[in-house]
Amino acid sequence: ALKYGRFPRQLYESFHTFSRRYTYGCTKRRSYDQILRSSENIIHIGKGGYTMDYKIVEKEAFTVIGAWKKFPYENAAEAIPNFWTEHYQSGGGSTVCGTYGVNIDESMGGKEFEYLIADDYKEGTEVPDGFITKTIPAFTWAVFPCRGSMPNAMQEVCRKIFSEWLPNCKDYEFAAGYNIEMYHDPSKYPNGVQDESYYSEIWIPVKKKA
Secondary structure, eight states, X not given: OGGGOHHHHHHHHHHXXXXXXOXXXXXXXXXXXXXXXXXXXXXXXXXXXXXXXXXXXXXXXXEEEEEEEEEEGGGHHHHHHHHHHHHHHTTGGGTOOOSEEEEEOTTSSSSEEEEXXXXXXXXXXXXXXXXXXXXXXXXXXXXXXXXXXXTHHHHHHHHHIIIIIHHHOSSEEEOSSEEEEEEOOGGGSTTGGGSTTOEEEEEEEEEEOO
């Protein structure tokens, strides 16, 4: 995993704790179908190494609104779950439900990275104090479904992406210092994020190998 830089390696090492999160529903959350069908072109659906389900999606740039902080890699595993807890305990869930967890390290070589608890932003909407907007550039994304209770389902998929899929993928490689967690609405499941059928996704930007 070292060939992909510090960002994916450190992300893999701490990713499973990022999803120690909420069981809240949110009436403002966009539907899963709306997210998938927004400005994207599916160009490949298949199985990668080790029979991983994935799809390759071309998606235009899109803007999110979110609670934002920078975190050093060394304590991200503890700090980010606390960030989610603080967000909801402070009432932030009434503004941003948490459709996405957005990880950004554009240098892919620093000691810290940006993290947003985010939703899609509707242009022209007022941005309350304590929140920012961020435009995610257009990328080709490898989208990996995670099915099952959290955090185990996402942890296992993340492990396979960085330890198995990327090193063995013949067509694509990691393209940029972005990584997105997409969370379906927990209120749609009898046991929330602990439901055995709970659905989430991991998005990583990729490019064709030369």
